[in-house]
Amino acid sequence: MGYQEDSPLAQYFEQSQYDTSIYTGFHPLDTGHDALLARITLIESAKYTLDLQYYIYRDDETGHLLTWRLYEAAERGVKVRVLLDDMQERNDDDLARLNSHPNIQVRLFNPNNYRKARNLGFLAEFSRLNSRMHNKSLTADSVVSIVGGRNIGNEYFSYQSVVEFGDFDLLLYGNTVEQTADQYDEYWNSEFAVPVEWINPTNKELTSEEVKQFALDQDFKGQFTSGHYDMTSLKFYSDMRQHKLQIYWGKGKLLYDKPTKIIGEGSQLIDDLQIVLQDVTSEIIIISPYFVPTQIGTDMLVSAVQSGKKVTIVTNSLASNDVYAVHGWYAKYREELVEGGVDLWEIKASAEIKNKWSMTGKSHSSLHAKVMLIDDDTLFVGSMNWDPRSAQINTEMAVLILQEEFVSESKAEMEGHIRNMAYKLEVEDGDLVWQDLAEQTTYTSEPDASIWRRMGAWVAGVLPIEEQL
Template sequence: MLRSLSKALFGSMLILVSACSSIQPRDPSEKSTSFQYGYQEDSSLAKFFESDNRDPKTETGFYPLNQGHDALLARIALIESAGKSLDLQYYIYRNDETSQLMTWRLYEAAQRGVRIRLLLDDMQKRNDAGMAELNAHPNIEIRLFNPHQYRSARIFAFASDFSRLNRRMHNKALIADSVSAIVGGRNIGNEYFSFESNVEFGDFDLMLYGETVQQTADQFDLYWNSLYAIPMEWIVPGSEKVSDELIQAQVKKLQLEEKFSTSTYNFKLLPLYQKLQQGTLELYWGPGRIWFDLPDKIATQESQLVDNLSELLAGIEHSFVLISPYFVPTESGTKALAEAAKRGVNITIITNSLASNDVFAVHGWYAKYRKDLVEAGIQLWEVKASASIKNKWSLTGSSRSSLHAKAMLIDEHTLFVGSMNWDPRSAELNTEMAVVIEQPEYVQESLHQLPQQLRANAYQIILRDSDIAWLDVATGETLHSEPEASVWRKMGAWFSGILPIEDQL
């Protein structure tokens, strides 16, 4: 059962009703909402943050999760400590060790009476019957966002209804008791948590406490109660609840307890573990807000998040750092960035190199704009596939590193962290969310560390004889071809760049 939990796509309720005769419309008055649990003193979660004498009703405290093992530990800690509710919203929820661990902990929480709501996008194929058995637990509800109408013929479903199924829920959030939340770029899977994967994503999210937690919960409720969030029991009706005996047998077979407590990946060895146990977690504090697209963006293509972000970016005075793994600025975006640079804004853009990018088609279109960006005076950096991601357990066997964090540092005081890439797909097709916090201390610390990190782990894009070149600042070597990339990846990126697919990237 733990192996069967996967992300699912849900479409418009009306479309699904016409495509699947077993699915019936939901009574619009039957809504499920987050508990207004807030900042009650009796919440066991509050002990994690009790060392900070700040008012969580008017400010946001956050702890940065920039290492994979800390990010997984934080999620497990919130799940294990929740007393009333757990709401999870993800684009990808894999079927591997880290996702199995989370599913097991969620099941245990449900067994002790915690209400679990799990909202998954349906791009990833999963075992519907397995999810339905988990969903049959009285304390677990699973919904799929914008699902395929043909569950066993997904390619046919996609081909026959491309316009709808091409639009996805990319939001990523976990909310525990409305007391704490985790928001950022990570999906659920080994490569996001530094655990035994041939690729390791350098990712980033924030553990939140304070005013933005309820905003995150409100965002979740909008998606959960939307027409596009289809209950699992409508897709697979009449399922029996998974038995506790089967869950325990699978846990034992998969050796989940041992893999995360007695082997190389041991939570108890982490400094974050001790801070959580002792209630000595130090947070950065500042005014914050959650920005998000409305669920019906998949029908309207209107982005509330883009509107908010455009207003924020229009007010930039002197500095802007953009971190985006998939960076397709488009002609108009490139022009806007160049104009900002020419009026004196110091702009740094960090994205993947061809070798570190897991979607070479994106790189093919991004590459068209590199020269214009560099000529405008923008500092452009591409992360090495061989970058050493800072990690307690090194790369845990990973053969390739890939940037997956999505963040912005603005005017040395504003931090933007979320699910949104700087590309047409995030702007127009997928729904996205982000947290924006005014926190000069953290932003300035990050800016201070950035040059050293870039020198060690990225190539600077420069011009040599009017052509693009890659400067390895660490060695002083200048390269004149996409570094670390095979000839096949180079050919694939080039070919993608001549196809008319920019608006899909």
């Protein structure tokens, strides 16, 4: 799909200082409410096309809101394509009815053949179904994209969720948008992307009257434009309306796996990333919610420190990790990393996430951002965790941008907040300890984690499952 010069989005971001065939302009989406509003803005502003690609798309309030806006876009003539990984169980009838709109196409990536007995299908075809499309992108008119770590669901947008994910996306304009659109087409046209009508050839059509009634019943306008969750009161909203959105510019490139990775053809993203990491001169900061470095990765990180580079890892603590099996295997490498000179931090479950809609006292914080800051000028943001599953099994994507100002600001901000948000791991007298530098407290076992969670992580660490994590 070509670049649409007369799209309202092109007119909004139009500039003459940078060559957009080389440069990418981006705005960081580091809060859930801004990330949700940015997606709605792109959907409402699109004139020609909308392409969505997600691993998870929840059947909840924010998922309903975005689907409603997609339907409204289709009603005004926008061509909408939705590509969803099929790991999440969804209602095939609902997808088929949405797909019945002449301007909406829905495809499922690597679908389970057993629609009603999915667990049976997974057991029958484990090798195929174990590999998933973990990519996350939204592109409007081939002009603006959102790429990063967020799926679609309440917990990713800090909306009425028991768990609040600390996540990160980039709103993109410039050369990486065209690359994202090309990546999308490659997945959309692959043999693994199956049209919903092949899976559920329903004759039932979704009518505009039904959608209007659904929107009224859900009270979308009341929920999201008034009261506690009023998106019109956000700074991002006023900045967009007044053309004051801060845009950083830098040379950018999209890194992504080919769809054929799911049949064992290797990771193009990892190959490209290895070239980038070989050129690190002074420092690397890795932010990864699911961090399983393996022995090879641990040796590599320690070797980097020994060669004079500063290595910092920020990941979840056991209490903040929503997948304790991952923690069980990550824990095996902690002492070796710390003793090797790696600065290792674990996010507190009580960490305060930047969120205007914070459900204080009801929420549980969990890191979900996948970011790397390399040397003084390189930013890496995408869907990839630092674990065997991302490296070897699932498909992933990320954007790499050279931008010294943003990297410098991000490192300074992290230094200012990390002591309050995370535990610093140290080794004292041969034992691992957790330093709460804000409270001047030292813990000798996993902070804030129940005995059952500790036992679950320990059992997972005994099982031979590292390559699946």
